[in-house]
Amino acid sequence: MISERLKRIILEALQLEDFDMQDDxxxxxxxxxxxxxxxxxxxxIEESYGIRFKTLEVIRLKNVGQLQRLIDAKK
Amino acid sequence: xxxxxxxxxxxxxxxxLVFYFVGERARWGVLLAASLLFYxxxxxxxxxxxxxxxxxxxxxxxxxxxxxxxxxRKRILLWGGIGANLLILVVMKYLPFxxxxxxxxSEMLSMDARTQPVKAFVAIGISYYVFQxxxxxxxxxxxxxxxxxxxxxxxxxxxxxxxxxxxxxERASDLIPQLKTRYKFNYDNIRFxxxxxxxxxxxxxxxxxxxGLYVDAVYNDVHAFSGLPLLLATYAYAFQIYMDFSGYTxxxxxxxxxxxxxxxxxxxxxxxxxxxxxxxRRWHITFSRWILDYxxxxxxxxxxxxxxxxxxxxxxxxxxxxxxxxxxxWGFVIWGGLHGLxxxxxxxxxxxxxxxxxxxxxxxxxxxxxxxxxxxxxxVSFAWVFFRATNLDDAVYLVTNILNSTKGFSSGFILSQGxxxxxxxxxxxxxxxxxxxSMKTRTAIDMYNRFFVIRxxxxxxxxxxxxxxxxxxxxxxxxxxxF
Numbered sequence: 165m166i167s168e169r170l171k172r173i174i175l176e177a178l179q180l181e182d183f184d185m186q187d188d189x190x191x192x193x194x195x196x197x198x199x200x201x202x203x204x205x206x207x208x209i210e211e212s213y214g215i216r217f218k219t220l221e222v223i224r225l226k227n228v229g230q231l232q233r234l235i236d237a238k239k
Numbered sequence: 240x241x242x243x244x245x246x247x248x249x250x251x252x253x254x255x256l257v258f259y260f261v262g263e264r265a266r267w268g269v270l271l272a273a274s275l276l277f278y279x280x281x282x283x284x285x286x287x288x289x290x291x292x293x294x295x296x297x298x299x300x301x302x303x304x305x306x307x308x309x310x311x312r313k314r315i316l317l318w319g320g321i322g323a324n325l326l327i328l329v330v331m332k333y334l335p336f337x338x339x340x341x342x343x344x345s346e347m348l349s350m351d352a353r354t355q356p357v358k359a360f361v362a363i364g365i366s367y368y369v370f371q372x373x374x375x376x377x378x379x380x381x382x383x384x385x386x387x388x389x390x391x392x393x394x395x396x397x398x399x400x401x402x403x404x405x406x407x408x409e410r411a412s413d414l415i416p417q418l419k420t421r422y423k424f425n426y427d428n429i430r431f432x433x434x435x436x437x438x439x440x441x442x443x444x445x446x447x448x449x450x451g452l453y454v455d456a457v458y459n460d461v462h463a464f465s466g467l468p469l470l471l472a473t474y475a476y477a478f479q480i481y482m483d484f485s486g487y488t489x490x491x492x493x494x495x496x497x498x499x500x501x502x503x504x505x506x507x508x509x510x511x512x513x514x515x516x517x518x519x520r521r522w523h524i525t526f527s528r529w530i531l532d533y534x535x536x537x538x539x540x541x542x543x544x545x546x547x548x549x550x551x552x553x554x555x556x557x558x559x560x561x562x563x564x565x566x567x568x569w570g571f572v573i574w575g576g577l578h579g580l581x582x583x584x585x586x587x588x589x590x591x592x593x594x595x596x597x598x599x600x601x602x603x604x605x606x607x608x609x610x611x612x613x614x615x616x617x618x619v620s621f622a623w624v625f626f627r628a629t630n631l632d633d634a635v636y637l638v639t640n641i642l643n644s645t646k647g648f649s650s651g652f653i654l655s656q657g658x659x660x661x662x663x664x665x666x667x668x669x670x671x672x673x674x675x676x677s678m679k680t681r682t683a684i685d686m687y688n689r690f691f692v693i694r695x696x697x698x699x700x701x702x703x704x705x706x707x708x709x710x711x712x713x714x715x716x717x718x719x720x721x722f
Binding site: 199200203206207217219220222223224 | 381382383516531535536537539540541543544546549550586
Protein backbone atom coordinates (compact mmCIF):
# COMPACT_ATOMS: atom_id res chain seq x y z
CA MET A 165 0.00 0.00 0.00
CA ILE A 166 1.34 3.38 -1.00
CA SER A 167 0.56 6.11 1.50
CA GLU A 168 -1.28 9.24 0.33
CA ARG A 169 1.60 11.32 1.61
CA LEU A 170 4.20 9.52 -0.52
CA LYS A 171 1.93 9.65 -3.53
CA ARG A 172 1.46 13.40 -3.14
CA ILE A 173 5.20 13.98 -2.80
CA ILE A 174 5.94 12.01 -5.97
CA LEU A 175 3.18 13.69 -8.00
CA GLU A 176 4.35 17.12 -6.91
CA ALA A 177 8.00 16.42 -7.70
CA LEU A 178 7.07 15.15 -11.17
CA GLN A 179 4.49 17.91 -11.69
CA LEU A 180 1.73 15.39 -12.41
CA GLU A 181 -1.99 15.81 -11.72
CA ASP A 182 -2.65 12.22 -10.78
CA PHE A 183 -1.32 8.72 -11.20
CA ASP A 184 -2.40 5.43 -9.73
CA MET A 185 0.59 4.42 -7.57
CA GLN A 186 0.71 0.78 -6.63
CA ASP A 187 3.28 -1.37 -4.91
CA ASP A 188 4.58 -2.67 -8.20
CA UNK A 189 4.61 0.65 -10.06
CA UNK A 190 8.04 1.27 -11.59
CA UNK A 191 9.55 4.60 -12.64
CA UNK A 192 9.27 3.99 -16.36
CA UNK A 193 5.52 3.44 -16.02
CA UNK A 194 5.08 7.00 -14.77
CA UNK A 195 5.27 9.82 -17.35
CA UNK A 196 8.20 12.13 -16.74
CA UNK A 197 9.90 9.94 -14.12
CA UNK A 198 13.35 9.59 -15.66
CA UNK A 199 16.82 9.60 -14.18
CA UNK A 200 16.86 13.40 -14.10
CA UNK A 201 13.56 13.84 -12.26
CA UNK A 202 14.20 10.78 -10.07
CA UNK A 203 16.57 12.76 -7.90
CA UNK A 204 13.87 15.42 -7.34
CA UNK A 205 11.58 12.72 -6.00
CA UNK A 206 14.28 11.39 -3.66
CA UNK A 207 15.22 14.82 -2.33
CA UNK A 208 11.55 15.76 -1.84
CA ILE A 209 10.98 12.59 0.18
CA GLU A 210 14.07 13.20 2.31
CA GLU A 211 13.00 16.75 3.06
CA SER A 212 9.40 15.87 3.82
CA TYR A 213 10.14 12.94 6.14
CA GLY A 214 13.37 14.36 7.54
CA ILE A 215 15.30 11.22 6.64
CA ARG A 216 18.51 10.54 4.73
CA PHE A 217 18.96 7.71 2.23
CA LYS A 218 22.17 5.91 1.50
CA THR A 219 23.14 5.77 -2.18
CA LEU A 220 23.11 1.97 -2.15
CA GLU A 221 19.59 1.84 -0.70
CA VAL A 222 18.17 4.04 -3.44
CA ILE A 223 19.95 2.32 -6.31
CA ARG A 224 18.57 -1.06 -5.18
CA LEU A 225 14.94 0.14 -5.36
CA LYS A 226 12.90 -1.58 -8.04
CA ASN A 227 9.44 -0.13 -7.53
CA VAL A 228 7.38 2.30 -5.47
CA GLY A 229 6.41 -0.43 -3.01
CA GLN A 230 10.06 -0.96 -2.07
CA LEU A 231 10.43 2.82 -1.74
CA GLN A 232 7.48 2.93 0.69
CA ARG A 233 8.95 0.11 2.77
CA LEU A 234 12.34 1.84 2.84
CA ILE A 235 10.73 5.05 4.08
CA ASP A 236 8.74 3.16 6.75
CA ALA A 237 11.93 1.49 7.96
CA LYS A 238 13.69 4.82 8.31
CA LYS A 239 10.96 6.78 10.07
CA UNK B 240 39.04 -11.50 -36.86
CA UNK B 241 36.88 -8.66 -38.26
CA UNK B 242 33.31 -9.40 -39.31
CA UNK B 243 33.84 -8.05 -42.81
CA UNK B 244 36.46 -10.61 -43.75
CA UNK B 245 36.30 -13.79 -45.77
CA UNK B 246 37.71 -15.68 -42.79
CA UNK B 247 34.67 -14.78 -40.70
CA UNK B 248 32.23 -15.77 -43.44
CA UNK B 249 33.76 -19.25 -43.24
CA UNK B 250 34.25 -19.23 -39.47
CA UNK B 251 30.62 -18.52 -38.58
CA UNK B 252 28.92 -21.42 -40.39
CA UNK B 253 31.65 -23.87 -39.31
CA UNK B 254 31.21 -22.86 -35.67
CA UNK B 255 27.45 -23.18 -36.03
CA LEU B 256 27.71 -26.67 -37.50
CA VAL B 257 30.04 -27.88 -34.74
CA PHE B 258 27.77 -26.20 -32.18
CA TYR B 259 24.72 -27.90 -33.66
CA PHE B 260 26.12 -31.43 -33.87
CA VAL B 261 27.94 -31.54 -30.57
CA GLY B 262 25.78 -32.49 -27.55
CA GLU B 263 23.94 -29.91 -25.44
CA ARG B 264 26.45 -30.26 -22.62
CA ALA B 265 29.43 -29.31 -24.77
CA ARG B 266 27.84 -26.36 -26.51
CA TRP B 267 29.20 -23.73 -24.12
CA GLY B 268 32.63 -25.25 -24.69
CA VAL B 269 32.32 -24.93 -28.45
CA LEU B 270 31.28 -21.29 -28.19
CA LEU B 271 34.06 -20.50 -25.71
CA ALA B 272 36.71 -22.23 -27.81
CA ALA B 273 35.42 -20.48 -30.92
CA SER B 274 35.52 -17.14 -29.11
CA LEU B 275 39.10 -17.64 -27.99
CA LEU B 276 40.07 -18.69 -31.50
CA PHE B 277 38.29 -15.63 -32.86
CA TYR B 278 40.28 -13.38 -30.53
CA UNK B 279 43.52 -15.23 -31.30
CA UNK B 280 42.97 -14.66 -35.02
CA UNK B 281 43.86 -11.01 -34.45
CA UNK B 282 47.42 -12.24 -34.05
CA UNK B 283 48.06 -10.38 -30.82
CA UNK B 284 48.81 -13.10 -28.27
CA UNK B 285 48.81 -10.94 -25.16
CA UNK B 286 45.15 -10.07 -25.77
CA UNK B 287 44.15 -13.62 -24.91
CA UNK B 288 46.18 -13.35 -21.73
CA UNK B 289 44.38 -10.13 -20.81
CA UNK B 290 40.96 -11.69 -21.46
CA UNK B 291 41.73 -14.74 -19.34
CA UNK B 292 43.20 -12.56 -16.60
CA UNK B 293 40.09 -10.37 -16.49
CA UNK B 294 37.88 -13.48 -16.45
CA UNK B 295 39.71 -15.22 -13.64
CA UNK B 296 40.06 -12.08 -11.51
CA UNK B 297 36.43 -11.04 -11.87
CA UNK B 298 35.13 -14.58 -11.35
CA UNK B 299 37.18 -14.83 -8.17
CA UNK B 300 36.16 -11.46 -6.75
CA UNK B 301 32.52 -12.22 -7.51
CA UNK B 302 32.57 -15.37 -5.44
CA UNK B 303 34.59 -13.83 -2.58
CA UNK B 304 32.19 -10.88 -2.39
CA UNK B 305 29.29 -13.22 -2.07
CA UNK B 306 30.99 -15.17 0.72
CA UNK B 307 32.06 -12.05 2.59
CA UNK B 308 30.61 -11.78 6.10
CA UNK B 309 30.27 -8.05 6.60
CA UNK B 310 29.05 -5.23 4.32
CA UNK B 311 32.38 -3.50 4.88
CA ARG B 312 34.31 -6.51 3.64
CA LYS B 313 31.97 -6.79 0.69
CA ARG B 314 32.69 -3.18 -0.22
CA ILE B 315 36.43 -3.65 0.04
CA LEU B 316 36.27 -6.67 -2.25
CA LEU B 317 34.06 -4.77 -4.69
CA TRP B 318 36.56 -1.94 -4.99
CA GLY B 319 39.37 -4.50 -5.17
CA GLY B 320 37.73 -6.19 -8.12
CA ILE B 321 36.91 -2.92 -9.85
CA GLY B 322 40.42 -1.65 -9.17
CA ALA B 323 42.03 -4.76 -10.65
CA ASN B 324 39.96 -4.44 -13.80
CA LEU B 325 40.62 -0.72 -14.16
CA LEU B 326 44.33 -1.29 -13.64
CA ILE B 327 44.39 -3.77 -16.51
CA LEU B 328 42.43 -1.36 -18.70
CA VAL B 329 44.64 1.61 -17.86
CA VAL B 330 47.86 -0.28 -18.47
CA MET B 331 46.68 -1.62 -21.81
CA LYS B 332 45.09 1.54 -23.11
CA TYR B 333 46.39 4.60 -21.41
CA LEU B 334 50.02 4.03 -20.53
CA PRO B 335 51.49 5.83 -23.58
CA PHE B 336 49.06 8.75 -23.16
CA UNK B 337 49.82 9.07 -19.45
CA UNK B 338 53.55 8.80 -19.92
CA UNK B 339 53.57 11.33 -22.75
CA UNK B 340 51.60 13.83 -20.75
CA UNK B 341 53.67 13.26 -17.62
CA UNK B 342 56.77 13.86 -19.72
CA UNK B 343 55.29 17.06 -21.14
CA UNK B 344 54.38 18.19 -17.65
CA SER B 345 57.83 17.51 -16.26
CA GLU B 346 59.43 19.26 -19.21
CA MET B 347 57.27 22.27 -18.48
CA LEU B 348 58.58 22.20 -14.94
CA SER B 349 62.06 21.84 -16.37
CA MET B 350 62.60 18.47 -14.78
CA ASP B 351 64.72 16.01 -16.60
CA ALA B 352 62.37 13.38 -17.94
CA ARG B 353 64.54 10.60 -19.15
CA THR B 354 61.82 8.08 -19.78
CA GLN B 355 61.55 5.80 -22.75
CA PRO B 356 58.56 6.44 -24.99
CA VAL B 357 56.02 3.79 -24.07
CA LYS B 358 54.78 1.78 -26.98
CA ALA B 359 51.05 1.61 -27.39
CA PHE B 360 49.44 -1.75 -26.81
CA VAL B 361 46.76 -3.14 -29.05
CA ALA B 362 43.65 -3.08 -26.89
CA ILE B 363 40.83 -4.29 -29.08
CA GLY B 364 37.88 -5.50 -27.06
CA ILE B 365 39.37 -4.77 -23.65
CA SER B 366 37.28 -1.64 -22.95
CA TYR B 367 34.14 -3.65 -23.65
CA TYR B 368 34.64 -6.73 -21.55
CA VAL B 369 36.26 -4.84 -18.68
CA PHE B 370 33.09 -2.76 -18.50
CA GLN B 371 31.04 -5.94 -18.53
CA UNK B 372 33.19 -7.33 -15.72
CA UNK B 373 32.74 -4.19 -13.63
CA UNK B 374 28.97 -4.20 -14.14
CA UNK B 375 28.92 -7.86 -13.04
CA UNK B 376 30.73 -7.07 -9.79
CA UNK B 377 28.57 -4.03 -9.02
CA UNK B 378 25.38 -5.97 -9.74
CA UNK B 379 26.49 -8.66 -7.28
CA UNK B 380 27.14 -5.95 -4.69
CA UNK B 381 23.70 -4.45 -5.34
CA UNK B 382 22.31 -7.95 -4.86
CA UNK B 383 20.56 -7.93 -8.23
CA UNK B 384 22.83 -10.66 -9.51
CA UNK B 385 24.25 -13.86 -8.04
CA UNK B 386 27.86 -14.78 -8.79
CA UNK B 387 28.18 -17.30 -11.59
CA UNK B 388 29.75 -20.49 -10.26
CA UNK B 389 30.40 -22.13 -13.62
CA UNK B 390 33.63 -20.58 -14.87
CA UNK B 391 32.95 -21.65 -18.45
CA UNK B 392 29.67 -19.75 -18.67
CA UNK B 393 31.21 -16.76 -16.94
CA UNK B 394 34.15 -16.68 -19.34
CA UNK B 395 31.74 -17.03 -22.24
CA UNK B 396 29.73 -14.08 -20.89
CA UNK B 397 32.87 -11.96 -21.34
CA UNK B 398 34.27 -13.57 -24.46
CA UNK B 399 31.24 -14.44 -26.63
CA UNK B 400 32.67 -13.74 -30.06
CA UNK B 401 29.77 -11.81 -31.69
CA UNK B 402 30.19 -9.09 -29.06
CA UNK B 403 33.81 -9.54 -28.07
CA UNK B 404 35.45 -6.84 -30.18
CA UNK B 405 33.04 -3.90 -30.08
CA UNK B 406 30.17 -4.79 -27.78
CA UNK B 407 27.19 -4.50 -27.17
CA UNK B 408 28.06 -4.30 -23.49
CA GLU B 409 25.79 -6.94 -22.01
CA ARG B 410 24.52 -7.27 -18.45
CA ALA B 411 25.04 -10.64 -16.81
CA SER B 412 21.31 -10.96 -16.11
CA ASP B 413 20.59 -10.56 -19.83
CA LEU B 414 23.23 -12.78 -21.34
CA ILE B 415 24.13 -15.60 -18.95
CA PRO B 416 20.60 -17.09 -18.75
CA GLN B 417 20.46 -17.12 -22.55
CA LEU B 418 23.81 -18.88 -22.77
CA LYS B 419 22.49 -21.54 -20.40
CA THR B 420 19.21 -22.09 -22.24
CA ARG B 421 18.97 -25.40 -24.00
CA TYR B 422 19.48 -24.90 -27.74
CA LYS B 423 16.49 -25.70 -29.93
CA PHE B 424 16.81 -25.41 -33.67
CA ASN B 425 15.00 -22.27 -34.84
CA TYR B 426 14.91 -21.70 -38.58
CA ASP B 427 13.46 -18.19 -38.23
CA ASN B 428 16.34 -17.12 -36.02
CA ILE B 429 18.89 -18.42 -38.48
CA ARG B 430 17.13 -16.71 -41.36
CA PHE B 431 16.70 -13.42 -39.50
CA UNK B 432 20.23 -13.58 -38.14
CA UNK B 433 21.77 -14.01 -41.56
CA UNK B 434 19.68 -11.21 -43.02
CA UNK B 435 20.58 -8.85 -40.19
CA UNK B 436 24.23 -9.77 -40.68
CA UNK B 437 24.05 -9.08 -44.41
CA UNK B 438 22.28 -5.76 -43.82
CA UNK B 439 25.01 -4.77 -41.35
CA UNK B 440 27.67 -5.75 -43.88
CA UNK B 441 25.96 -3.56 -46.47
CA UNK B 442 25.88 -0.58 -44.12
CA UNK B 443 29.57 -1.00 -43.37
CA UNK B 444 31.06 -1.94 -46.70
CA UNK B 445 28.85 0.02 -49.07
CA UNK B 446 27.78 3.09 -47.12
CA UNK B 447 30.26 3.68 -44.30
CA UNK B 448 33.42 2.88 -46.20
CA UNK B 449 32.32 4.87 -49.20
CA UNK B 450 31.61 7.89 -47.05
CA GLY B 451 34.97 7.24 -45.42
CA LEU B 452 36.77 7.83 -48.71
CA TYR B 453 35.44 11.37 -48.78
CA VAL B 454 35.86 12.02 -45.08
CA ASP B 455 39.46 10.81 -45.11
CA ALA B 456 40.30 12.95 -48.12
CA VAL B 457 39.33 16.05 -46.16
CA TYR B 458 40.18 15.14 -42.56
CA ASN B 459 43.61 13.75 -43.36
CA ASP B 460 44.58 17.06 -44.95
CA VAL B 461 42.36 19.74 -43.43
CA HIS B 462 44.58 22.67 -44.28
CA ALA B 463 44.03 22.07 -47.98
CA PHE B 464 40.35 22.84 -47.57
CA SER B 465 38.17 25.66 -46.46
CA GLY B 466 34.46 26.31 -46.15
CA LEU B 467 31.90 23.87 -47.53
CA PRO B 468 34.05 20.72 -47.88
CA LEU B 469 34.92 20.97 -44.19
CA LEU B 470 31.25 21.14 -43.28
CA LEU B 471 30.21 18.35 -45.63
CA ALA B 472 33.05 16.09 -44.56
CA THR B 473 31.89 16.53 -40.97
CA TYR B 474 28.30 15.66 -41.83
CA ALA B 475 29.58 12.75 -43.87
CA TYR B 476 31.58 11.57 -40.90
CA ALA B 477 28.47 11.73 -38.71
CA PHE B 478 26.84 9.26 -41.07
CA GLN B 479 29.97 7.23 -41.61
CA ILE B 480 30.47 6.51 -37.94
CA TYR B 481 26.78 5.72 -37.51
CA MET B 482 26.69 3.33 -40.45
CA ASP B 483 29.97 1.77 -39.42
CA PHE B 484 29.08 1.17 -35.82
CA SER B 485 25.42 0.26 -36.34
CA GLY B 486 26.49 -1.96 -39.21
CA TYR B 487 28.89 -3.74 -36.89
CA THR B 488 26.13 -4.00 -34.26
CA UNK B 489 23.79 -5.59 -36.81
CA UNK B 490 26.48 -8.08 -37.75
CA UNK B 491 27.04 -8.87 -34.06
CA UNK B 492 23.33 -9.27 -33.34
CA UNK B 493 22.84 -11.30 -36.51
CA UNK B 494 25.72 -13.65 -35.67
CA UNK B 495 24.41 -14.19 -32.14
CA UNK B 496 20.87 -14.72 -33.36
CA UNK B 497 21.95 -17.82 -35.23
CA UNK B 498 22.70 -19.38 -31.85
CA UNK B 499 19.33 -18.19 -30.48
CA UNK B 500 21.10 -15.49 -28.45
CA UNK B 501 19.46 -12.05 -28.47
CA UNK B 502 22.05 -9.36 -27.84
CA UNK B 503 20.96 -5.83 -26.93
CA UNK B 504 20.30 -3.31 -29.68
CA UNK B 505 22.76 -0.43 -29.59
CA UNK B 506 21.01 2.11 -31.81
CA UNK B 507 17.57 3.65 -32.23
CA UNK B 508 17.70 6.22 -35.04
CA UNK B 509 20.07 8.52 -33.17
CA UNK B 510 19.92 11.41 -35.62
CA UNK B 511 16.19 11.96 -35.16
CA UNK B 512 16.92 12.88 -31.55
CA UNK B 513 15.32 16.15 -30.45
CA UNK B 514 17.94 16.91 -27.82
CA UNK B 515 21.41 15.76 -26.85
CA UNK B 516 19.90 13.90 -23.89
CA UNK B 517 17.58 12.14 -26.33
CA UNK B 518 20.57 11.42 -28.59
CA UNK B 519 22.26 9.46 -25.81
CA ARG B 520 19.15 7.32 -25.38
CA ARG B 521 19.58 6.33 -29.03
CA TRP B 522 23.35 6.16 -29.60
CA HIS B 523 25.52 3.27 -28.34
CA ILE B 524 22.69 2.43 -25.99
CA THR B 525 24.46 -0.30 -24.02
CA PHE B 526 27.37 2.04 -23.32
CA SER B 527 25.23 5.02 -22.31
CA ARG B 528 23.14 2.79 -20.04
CA TRP B 529 26.33 1.57 -18.44
CA ILE B 530 27.64 5.06 -17.68
CA LEU B 531 24.15 6.11 -16.58
CA ASP B 532 23.77 3.27 -14.09
CA TYR B 533 27.33 3.02 -12.79
CA UNK B 534 28.68 6.56 -12.96
CA UNK B 535 25.91 9.16 -13.35
CA UNK B 536 23.31 7.81 -10.91
CA UNK B 537 25.71 7.31 -7.95
CA UNK B 538 27.31 10.73 -8.54
CA UNK B 539 23.95 12.44 -8.89
CA UNK B 540 22.85 10.81 -5.63
CA UNK B 541 26.04 11.91 -3.85
CA UNK B 542 25.62 15.50 -5.02
CA UNK B 543 21.83 15.70 -4.72
CA UNK B 544 21.90 18.56 -2.26
CA UNK B 545 23.41 20.86 -4.88
CA UNK B 546 20.16 20.41 -6.85
CA UNK B 547 20.59 21.32 -10.51
CA UNK B 548 24.29 21.97 -10.00
CA UNK B 549 24.76 18.45 -8.68
CA UNK B 550 23.04 16.87 -11.66
CA UNK B 551 24.94 19.11 -14.07
CA UNK B 552 28.28 18.26 -12.49
CA UNK B 553 27.43 14.55 -12.54
CA UNK B 554 26.66 14.80 -16.26
CA UNK B 555 29.92 16.55 -17.06
CA UNK B 556 32.01 14.04 -15.12
CA UNK B 557 30.14 11.10 -16.64
CA UNK B 558 30.71 12.31 -20.16
CA UNK B 559 34.33 13.20 -19.57
CA UNK B 560 34.73 9.56 -18.55
CA UNK B 561 32.89 8.61 -21.72
CA UNK B 562 35.39 10.62 -23.73
CA UNK B 563 38.36 9.01 -22.00
CA UNK B 564 36.88 5.53 -22.49
CA UNK B 565 36.89 6.11 -26.22
CA UNK B 566 40.57 6.73 -26.28
CA UNK B 567 43.72 8.14 -24.93
CA UNK B 568 43.69 11.54 -26.59
CA TRP B 569 42.60 15.06 -25.77
CA GLY B 570 40.31 15.09 -28.80
CA PHE B 571 38.15 12.40 -27.20
CA VAL B 572 38.17 14.14 -23.86
CA ILE B 573 36.99 17.38 -25.48
CA TRP B 574 34.31 15.47 -27.39
CA GLY B 575 33.05 13.95 -24.15
CA GLY B 576 33.29 17.24 -22.32
CA LEU B 577 31.25 18.99 -25.02
CA HIS B 578 28.45 16.47 -24.72
CA GLY B 579 28.55 16.80 -20.94
CA LEU B 580 28.37 20.57 -21.29
CA UNK B 581 25.47 20.42 -23.77
CA UNK B 582 23.44 18.33 -21.34
CA UNK B 583 24.47 20.26 -18.25
CA UNK B 584 23.23 23.47 -19.86
CA UNK B 585 19.94 21.88 -20.79
CA UNK B 586 19.31 21.05 -17.13
CA UNK B 587 19.14 24.78 -16.54
CA UNK B 588 17.26 26.02 -19.56
CA UNK B 589 14.88 23.09 -20.17
CA UNK B 590 12.19 24.11 -17.65
CA UNK B 591 12.02 27.68 -19.00
CA UNK B 592 12.10 26.41 -22.56
CA UNK B 593 9.19 24.09 -21.82
CA UNK B 594 7.19 26.97 -20.34
CA UNK B 595 7.93 29.10 -23.40
CA UNK B 596 6.75 26.40 -25.78
CA UNK B 597 3.60 25.92 -23.73
CA UNK B 598 2.85 29.64 -23.69
CA UNK B 599 3.35 29.92 -27.42
CA UNK B 600 1.26 26.78 -27.86
CA UNK B 601 3.89 25.15 -30.05
CA UNK B 602 4.82 22.12 -27.95
CA UNK B 603 3.39 19.61 -30.39
CA UNK B 604 4.35 21.59 -33.48
CA UNK B 605 6.00 19.50 -36.21
CA UNK B 606 8.28 22.35 -37.30
CA UNK B 607 9.53 22.72 -33.78
CA UNK B 608 10.47 19.05 -33.83
CA UNK B 609 12.31 19.43 -37.15
CA UNK B 610 14.13 22.46 -35.77
CA UNK B 611 15.14 20.54 -32.64
CA UNK B 612 16.37 17.60 -34.73
CA UNK B 613 18.37 20.01 -36.89
CA UNK B 614 19.96 21.77 -33.92
CA UNK B 615 20.75 18.52 -32.14
CA UNK B 616 22.33 17.04 -35.25
CA UNK B 617 24.54 20.10 -35.61
CA UNK B 618 25.57 20.09 -31.96
CA VAL B 619 26.49 16.44 -32.24
CA SER B 620 28.33 16.99 -35.55
CA PHE B 621 30.29 19.85 -34.03
CA ALA B 622 31.46 17.50 -31.30
CA TRP B 623 32.35 14.85 -33.92
CA VAL B 624 34.96 17.25 -35.31
CA PHE B 625 37.05 16.77 -32.17
CA PHE B 626 36.40 13.06 -32.23
CA ARG B 627 37.61 12.54 -35.80
CA ALA B 628 40.28 15.21 -36.33
CA THR B 629 43.80 13.84 -36.39
CA ASN B 630 44.90 16.26 -33.70
CA LEU B 631 43.73 19.35 -31.83
CA ASP B 632 45.34 21.76 -34.30
CA ASP B 633 43.32 20.25 -37.13
CA ALA B 634 40.14 20.38 -35.08
CA VAL B 635 40.61 24.04 -34.23
CA TYR B 636 41.49 24.87 -37.85
CA LEU B 637 38.37 23.10 -39.06
CA VAL B 638 36.08 24.77 -36.62
CA THR B 639 37.44 28.24 -37.37
CA ASN B 640 37.39 27.78 -41.15
CA ILE B 641 34.11 26.03 -41.67
CA LEU B 642 32.41 29.21 -42.86
CA ASN B 643 35.45 30.60 -44.56
CA SER B 644 35.66 30.50 -48.34
CA THR B 645 38.92 32.30 -49.02
CA LYS B 646 40.38 29.29 -50.79
CA GLY B 647 37.73 29.63 -53.46
CA PHE B 648 34.15 28.53 -53.12
CA SER B 649 34.56 24.82 -53.38
CA SER B 650 31.05 23.62 -53.96
CA GLY B 651 32.28 22.20 -57.21
CA PHE B 652 34.43 19.85 -55.13
CA ILE B 653 31.52 17.55 -54.47
CA LEU B 654 30.24 17.28 -57.97
CA SER B 655 33.57 17.21 -59.70
CA GLN B 656 36.03 14.35 -59.52
CA GLY B 657 33.17 11.87 -59.69
CA UNK B 658 32.04 12.49 -56.15
CA UNK B 659 28.36 12.71 -57.11
CA UNK B 660 27.92 9.42 -55.33
CA UNK B 661 28.51 11.20 -52.05
CA UNK B 662 25.45 13.40 -52.54
CA UNK B 663 23.28 10.44 -53.47
CA UNK B 664 24.64 8.53 -50.53
CA UNK B 665 23.87 11.25 -48.03
CA UNK B 666 20.36 11.61 -49.41
CA UNK B 667 19.79 7.87 -49.24
CA UNK B 668 21.13 7.70 -45.71
CA UNK B 669 18.88 10.54 -44.58
CA UNK B 670 15.87 8.76 -46.04
CA UNK B 671 16.88 5.58 -44.28
CA UNK B 672 17.25 7.24 -40.93
CA UNK B 673 14.05 9.22 -41.17
CA UNK B 674 11.95 6.22 -42.15
CA UNK B 675 13.53 3.85 -39.65
CA UNK B 676 10.76 3.96 -37.13
CA SER B 677 7.77 4.92 -39.16
CA MET B 678 4.68 2.88 -39.93
CA LYS B 679 5.83 2.53 -43.51
CA THR B 680 8.73 0.37 -42.40
CA ARG B 681 6.38 -1.82 -40.43
CA THR B 682 4.23 -2.55 -43.48
CA ALA B 683 7.38 -3.14 -45.50
CA ILE B 684 8.49 -5.72 -42.96
CA ASP B 685 5.05 -7.37 -43.07
CA MET B 686 5.22 -7.64 -46.83
CA TYR B 687 8.72 -8.92 -46.53
CA ASN B 688 7.70 -11.66 -44.15
CA ARG B 689 4.74 -12.73 -46.22
CA PHE B 690 6.02 -12.76 -49.75
CA PHE B 691 8.73 -15.18 -50.79
CA VAL B 692 9.52 -13.15 -53.92
CA ILE B 693 10.06 -9.89 -52.05
CA ARG B 694 12.23 -11.63 -49.51
CA UNK B 695 14.48 -13.23 -52.02
CA UNK B 696 14.60 -10.11 -54.14
CA UNK B 697 15.81 -8.28 -51.03
CA UNK B 698 18.48 -10.90 -50.27
CA UNK B 699 19.78 -10.83 -53.83
CA UNK B 700 19.85 -7.05 -54.11
CA UNK B 701 21.73 -6.78 -50.83
CA UNK B 702 24.35 -9.24 -51.96
CA UNK B 703 24.65 -7.62 -55.38
CA UNK B 704 25.00 -4.19 -53.83
CA UNK B 705 27.67 -5.44 -51.51
CA UNK B 706 29.61 -7.02 -54.34
CA UNK B 707 29.22 -4.11 -56.77
CA UNK B 708 29.42 -1.07 -54.57
CA UNK B 709 31.41 -2.30 -51.64
CA UNK B 710 34.73 -0.68 -50.96
CA UNK B 711 37.48 -3.25 -50.89
CA UNK B 712 40.49 -1.20 -51.84
CA UNK B 713 41.18 0.15 -48.40
CA UNK B 714 42.15 -1.39 -45.12
CA UNK B 715 38.64 -1.39 -43.84
CA UNK B 716 38.75 -1.62 -40.07
CA UNK B 717 35.65 -1.02 -38.03
CA UNK B 718 35.96 2.43 -36.49
CA UNK B 719 34.88 1.36 -33.02
CA UNK B 720 37.69 -1.26 -32.94
CA UNK B 721 39.95 1.44 -31.57
CA PHE B 722 37.87 1.91 -28.43
